[in-house]
Amino acid sequence: MDVGIVSYGAYIPRYRIVPQEIGKVWGTDGEAMSRNLYILSKSVPGPDEDVITIAVEAARGTLRRCGVDPKRIGAIYVGSESHPYAVKPTSTIVAEAIEASPNMTAADFEFACKAGTAAIQCCLGLVGSGMIEYGMAIGADTSQGAPGDALEYSASAGGAAYLIGSKNLIAKIENTVSYTTDTPDFWRREGQDYPSHGGRFTGEPAYFKHITSAAKRLLETMGTKPSDYDYAVFHQPNGKFPMRVAKQLGFTDQQIEAGLLTPFIGNTYSGAVPLGLASVLDVAKPGQRIFAVAYGSGAGSDAFDISITDGIEELDRSAAPSIRELVERKKFIDYATYAKYKNKIKLKEAIE
Amino acid sequence: MAVARFWRENASRYNLIGTKCGVCGRVYFPPRSVCPTCHRKSIGKMEPFKLKGEGEVLTYSIVHEAPSQLEMQKPYVIAIVQMDEGVRITGQIIDVELDELKVGMKVRTTLRKVSDDGAAGVIHYGYKFMPV
């Protein structure tokens, strides 16, 4: 049975802040930070937005594009490291808000920045085994970096949803493999507002090792080489890492360009590869092939080999905003407004 | 507001599910159990009806003195929106610049946080309007 993507949708909050504005507050050279990270601006959620509202907007766009009856969705999984509740699933609220409830299963996933692709893999398994007809997998985050920390320049907000099924595919998922180890490169303890990271430890032994290992395993399994793919999408904690890992593996700048969003919206964590892939699906044509590798700290990588089918011409892509439109829909804010929107200012009880 | 009362209204609040009178065809939101035009004739004939969520601004007002739940968003915009199905709904317009506001502007609904019961309480979600 062919299993793959039936439809997709995305959402990015419209507020943006530039690294120069953050650097000004902390006495850091924001210009240099922007250059080193290759991040020109990052998205910021409004005060009434969170992972649930982002996931719902992406899920509704997915359904508007394809017209599948939401009652036929048998599973909804939302991957995020910033679920609004510690206990109370995001996925049940999404299910109610798209009218998929109640004859279905749902759960929230967590695996740093790859919880969304883990959700896609689960849906592939459930659809492939015949347990469900359709599954919805969502990756979304409203990530926080501690004030003044290097992460504050990149941690942003956004998400994308994928309807997984076996009929009317717009893209067939040819294969998916993963690579997982116990690596403490980035973590956040229960009850802590901000994450901690292992500094230099986050590069070579974490991001690069896991992505290249998963990618090589997939290429070997499929008997393919980088030049067989039209597009490649890699996890993008900043603008530089995906360019470097692409080069290490033998992919070109042209192959990753369509799916490289972090320079404009920052690192959307669980939303990163799902949004990058959505950006490629916005422009992809039948017969084209996509290579995608997510990375989540802690640590693991999920790699996907995806072929675009003729079905993509049937999908009403214009029924929901394109990634380009979402990236262009923006309003720049200063650090004070950013601090207010992100709840970084201590308030009197009454305003709570 | 009580958790239970909010919860019972979730389906209508998330998805704009109102009612349609089976006698005269008028659409109501929030849902009604009796049609104010047909009265007793409509009893038992009010059907759930989902609005598409698209409409245009009939009138609006910019609010500068906010209740505590909207303190972070002031000044904010409250509008009466004429939905494509004919019913009028009052709601907040978000993601709009005040100088871009116009009577007649096209809007659609989206889900946002509307309030919460403090840092340890339930978060309430509902519809707001955004420019199309």
Ligand SMILES: [Zn+2]
């Ligand atoms: Zn009536």
